[in-house]
Amino acid sequence: MFEFKLHKEAADCSARLGTITTAHGTIQTPIFMPVGTLATVKAMSPRELDEIGAQIILSNTYHLYLRPGHGLIHDAGGLHKFMNWEKPILTDSGGFQVFSLGDLRKITEDGVEFRSHIDGSKHFFSPEHATEVQMALGSDIAMTFDQCPPYPCEREEVRKAVDRTTRWAQRCLDFHNHDYQVLFGIVQGGVYRDLRESSTEALVKMDFPGYAIGGLSVGEPKPLMYEVLDYTTPMLPREKPRYLMGVGTPDALLEGVAKGVDMFDCVLPTRIARNGTVMTSQGKLVVRNAAYARDFQPLDPDCNCYACSNFSRAYIRHLIKANEILGFRLTTIHNLHFLLDLMSKVRQAITEERFLQFKDNFMRQYNGEQK
Ligand SMILES: CNc1nc2c(CCNC[C@]34C[C@H]5C[C@H](C[C@H](C5)C3)C4)c3nc(N)[nH]c(=O)c3cc2[nH]1
Numbered sequence: 001m002f003e004f005k006l007h008k009e010a011a012d013c014s015a016r017l018g019t020i021t022t023a024h025g026t027i028q029t030p031i032f033m034p035v036g037t038l039a040t041v042k043a044m045s046p047r048e049l050d051e052i053g054a055q056i057i058l059s060n061t062y063h064l065y066l067r068p069g070h071g072l073i074h075d076a077g078g079l080h081k082f083m084n085w086e087k088p089i090l091t092d093s094g095g096f097q098v099f100s101l102g103d104l105r106k107i108t109e110d111g112v113e114f115r116s117h118i119d120g121s122k123h124f125f126s127p128e129h130a131t132e133v134q135m136a137l138g139s140d141i142a143m144t145f146d147q148c149p150p151y152p153c154e155r156e157e158v159r160k161a162v163d164r165t166t167r168w169a170q171r172c173l174d175f176h177n178h179d180y181q182v183l184f185g186i187v188q189g190g191v192y193r194d195l196r197e198s199s200t201e202a203l204v205k206m207d208f209p210g211y212a213i214g215g216l217s218v219g220e221p222k223p224l225m226y227e228v229l230d231y232t233t234p235m236l237p238r239e240k241p242r243y244l245m246g247v248g249t250p251d252a253l254l255e256g257v258a259k260g261v262d263m264f265d266c267v268l269p270t271r272i273a274r275n276g277t278v279m280t281s282q283g284k285l286v287v288r289n290a291a292y293a294r295d296f297q298p299l300d301p302d303c304n305c306y307a308c309s310n311f312s313r314a315y316i317r318h319l320i321k322a323n324e325i326l327g328f329r330l331t332t333i334h335n336l337h338f339l340l341d342l343m344s345k346v347r348q349a350i351t352e353e354r355f356l357q358f359k360d361n362f363m364r365q366y367n368g369e370q371k
């Protein structure tokens, strides 16, 4: 069961407000999806995720297939039951991971042979197998098995990856059969406009219920990513959700929304939290720095999250320096709350037809310019 409804479109940019309805509940878009690689959003319990307003989380085929195995998770009643997260889950197909394993993998038309990063054992992912694993996990939204080229990449290489991704998308669609899970197609094409057009055209013909823009946020300069978005999002069906994979930082989220993107995922907030960096309305703050040793303010004076309501920078710095688990939990709670709260302010701004102003004000503050 899956439905996307558009509620409002901005008059002065491509930002839009929508609702995705799935078997495990509804999602308000634009949305940021916290990432839970190993069936957990690191350092967070489902209750804490719920408390900070997470509506949907991401998990991953590649990692869960290797450990603990999709069969075990299926026998546990699927991923929702296994990790006790009863809201929507999106799984990535593993395409991105196996291709980023570098020379640990061999690509053929039938699929990708790769060595496990855990124990070096040999495995093989075909479009059908990646789809079968996601069906066993029982996520609400599954992704087709695609080939994500690196950046930079020769045009001819990108063209081959687009054609293979298209053939693999069809194979995923032919194989897919699940009573509530839907498949999203993933558009490739690197930074080549004509290849983005042919990838989009081929996938739109297959009539997926939603589309991801892949092959970006792989090291290309941000202005180039924005240029690709400018011509790619308008080619995608207006009435279907658009998911920009692997993005991102607050500025990229806001730019993506302005260009018509509805869904985002990024490991950044949880990853930088673990090395003591937090996002605040005044920009990034590296709380482990000595400057904060005697700073008894909250991480972000404008934030009302559990970390900012109960603890000081000095205390959190102390915990991080001492490698205390609570330290990472507090910075993670804050960073996820920051992005989830940012997206809730974005939805409010679109509702009140003042999104571009909101974006400019936020960026001025976040980049440290005085109002
Ligand atoms: C960062 N930039 C970027 N990411 C990208 C991803 C992964 C999205 N995040 C899922 C993921 C990926 C890793 C890390 C975590 C957990 C799990 C394994 C699932 C998020 C992508 N995934 C697919 N299938 N295809 C892409 O083109 C792609 C491009 C990306 N560009």
Ligand SMILES: [Zn+2]
Residues within 6 Å of the ligand: 299, 300, 303, 304, 305, 306, 307, 308, 309, 333, 334, 337
């Ligand atoms: Zn906070």
